[in-house]
Every structure is written in structure tokens, then in C-alpha cells.
Amino acid sequence: MNINDTYDPGHYQANAGRYDNMKYRRCGRSGLLLPMISLGLWHNFGHTDNLETGRNILRTAFDHGITHFDLANNYGPPYGAAEENFGHIFRRDFRPYRDELLISSKAGWDMWPGPYGNLGSRKYLIASLDQSLKRMGLEYVDIFYHHRPDPETPLEETMGALHHIVQQGKALYVGISQYDAALTAKAAQILREMGTPLLIHQPRYSMFDRWVENGLLDELERQGTGAIAFSPLEQGILAGKYLKGFPEDSRAVKDARYLNKDKVTEDQLDKVRQLNVIAERRGQSLAQMAIAWLLKDERITTVLVGVSRPQQLLDNIGALDNLAFSGDDLREIEAILK
Numbered sequence: 001m002n003i004n005d006t007y008d009p010g011h012y013q014a015n016a017g018r019y020d021n022m023k024y025r026r027c028g029r030s031g032l033l034l035p036m037i038s039l040g041l042w043h044n045f046g047h048t049d050n051l052e053t054g055r056n057i058l059r060t061a062f063d064h065g066i067t068h069f070d071l072a073n074n075y076g077p078p079y080g081a082a083e084e085n086f087g088h089i090f091r092r093d094f095r096p097y098r099d100e101l102l103i104s105s106k107a108g109w110d111m112w113p114g115p116y117g118n119l120g121s122r123k124y125l126i127a128s129l130d131q132s133l134k135r136m137g138l139e140y141v142d143i144f145y146h147h148r149p150d151p152e153t154p155l156e157e158t159m160g161a162l163h164h165i166v167q168q169g170k171a172l173y174v175g176i177s178q179y180d181a182a183l184t185a186k187a188a189q190i191l192r193e194m195g196t197p198l199l200i201h202q203p204r205y206s207m208f209d210r211w212v213e214n215g216l217l218d219e220l221e222r223q224g225t226g227a228i229a230f231s232p233l234e235q236g237i238l239a240g241k242y243l244k245g246f247p248e249d250s251r252a253v254k255d256a257r258y259l260n261k262d263k264v265t266e267d268q269l270d271k272v273r274q275l276n277v278i279a280e281r282r283g284q285s286l287a288q289m290a291i292a293w294l295l296k297d298e299r300i301t302t303v304l305v306g307v308s309r310p311q312q313l314l315d316n317i318g319a320l321d322n323l324a325f326s327g328d329d330l331r332e333i334e335a336i337l338k
């Protein structure tokens, strides 16, 4: 990927009508509104990807009122590359719009060698956020997450690090990702006692992965914490793209780090085929229906999609045109997902 800051002197002017159609939801019981569709940079922003495409994706997002960009220390490849590339694009295009943007990062998975570059110690979280800020060229992130539970580190230490980061002004809000309901309740309690609310939880949630329905969403509601659902399209499977084989430019073929051909099962494809019939009847693409189906629960503040090209993002935004499901739709979908 070309990461030269001078590669394109073109000046970006955001679309003046960017807030006309996007819908926003309040994040739990906080003062913060999030767009109902958010954009994640896990894939497609590494040094092996095309920076110009990434730039167009970010511009398309912001031009349509998507104010929230989600990153993490180790998004790439290599680790750190997505933040670096985002930093370049931010400096070229988005600096004047900093106060209109919500930028998040995370630490919790492996990042650098040795005992201090992984999991949930205060040492790791604070050092990692400092590195992320440098890579992105930002003074602060809007949301900083602990990326996954660490069974070895006392929760007080991890939450204490998040609280400290807010006190330092390096993050405005904090979140957690993939914590179960019981641990979420404890984390929220510890943070609350320190005076830092738990703004948001980032769980994996899609038609094919519904673990959050077993208590987590109820707990988030109790705590007044919002939810941002990641991998809502099951990395593309729920967009129907693998129904006729494996396209060369798809994630399962070109970037098999987390999704590969073996992980796309016949059972999933069979369900996707049936779901597609309902989506067509509703006048939506399957991706749109899969997103709308998550947003039917108002506790889902926003759905965090990834896209490999701007057109996919436009398709996904179109989900907001039809969020209503009839009882029959829901029953049919439920029967397929069983």
C-alpha cells in the first residue's frame, strides 16, 4: 500500500447534506449519539490494501453521516497498519472535521512481543493507547476499549487503567468487548465507583451468532450501556456472496486470516439461500435485511460493518430504509435460524 502523505493533494470537502438521512441512536443512557451504521477498519486498511480505496470508503461513510470509525491497535496487516493508514487519510481529509467524528481504538489482543503487549494489564493498555495515538496522529480517541476479557489480571486493574486514560484526557469514553454478562456487570460497577461510566460494549452479533441474547443485552440495558454489534454480516457470509462459489476478490479468498473457504459451511449457505428469499420479498438485499434484523432491537445502538468498497457501504446504509419486520417475517427467519 502506498502510504506517502503527499500521494494526492486533492482537497476533500464533505458533503453538505451528510446529516440529512443518517439516523442516530443514543448510546445507552449517555449523552452520545451514534449513527445506526458504523464503519470498522479491521480489514481493507492494511499495508497490503489499496489506500485510495480505503480513502474512498471513509469519505463515502462520512458523506452519508457515518461519524463513527472503529479501529484497534492490531488491525492491519501488519499490526498497527490500519491506524497508520487511517492517520494519513485523516490528515489529508478529515482534520477539519475532528469534532464531528467518533474514533475508537482498542487493546487486549496480542500486539508486541513479551509479557506487556497482550491481555489486560495497566502497563499494556496505557502504553498501547499512546502508540495508537501516535500512529493516528490524534490527541485523543473518543472511545477506548479493552478488547477482550483477561482471566488473569484483576478486573480492578484493567478498569482502573481505562479510568486513568479518561482522567488523562486520552479517551473521552471507555468500552469493553466480548465480556459476558456477569463480567460486564462487575466491570460497569467498578468503573461507576471510580466515576467513569461504561459507555459501550462491543459484542460479536449476527443472525448466525446470537450469544448476546442470553443475558448480555439485558445486562447492558440495566447498566445503561450501549451496544455496537460487530461482524453483523458474519464477515460477508450473510451478504450472500458465497452462494455461487468463492469470488477471487472476497475476504475468504484474498485474506484468509480469519475467514477461509473451510469456515463457510453448507449449513450456513443453505440458511443464506432461504433468508435471501425473505429479503427479496421485503425489497432488500440480504446484507440490508441482516443489518435491519439486528437494529430491530433498540438496545443495539449501532451495527459495525466492514466493507471492501464504497458500494457495499451504500448498500448497507440502505438497510435503514426498511427496519420494520412483520410477525410473519420474524417467525420465518427464526425457523430458518433454528
Ligand SMILES: NC(=O)c1ccc[n+]([C@@H]2O[C@H](COP(=O)([O-])OP(=O)(O)OC[C@H]3O[C@@H](n4cnc5c(N)ncnc54)[C@H](OP(=O)(O)O)[C@@H]3O)[C@@H](O)[C@H]2O)c1
Binding pocket: 039, 040, 041, 042, 043, 070, 071, 147, 177, 178, 202, 229, 230, 231, 232, 233, 234, 235, 236, 237, 239, 241, 249, 250, 251, 252, 287, 304, 305, 306, 307, 308, 309, 311, 312, 313, 315, 316
Ligand atoms: N471487538 C472485536 O473483537 C472485533 C472483532 C472483529 C471485528 N470487529 C469490528 O467490527 C468491524 C466489522 O467486522 P467485519 O468486517 O467482520 O464485518 P462484516 O460486516 O460482518 O463483514 C465485512 C465484509 O462483508 C462483506 N460485505 C460487507 N457489506 C457487503 C455488502 N453490502 N455486499 C456484499 N458484501 C459485503 C465484505 O467482504 P469482502 O471483503 O469479501 O468484499 C466485507 O469485507 C471490524 O472492522 C472491526 O471494527 C471487532
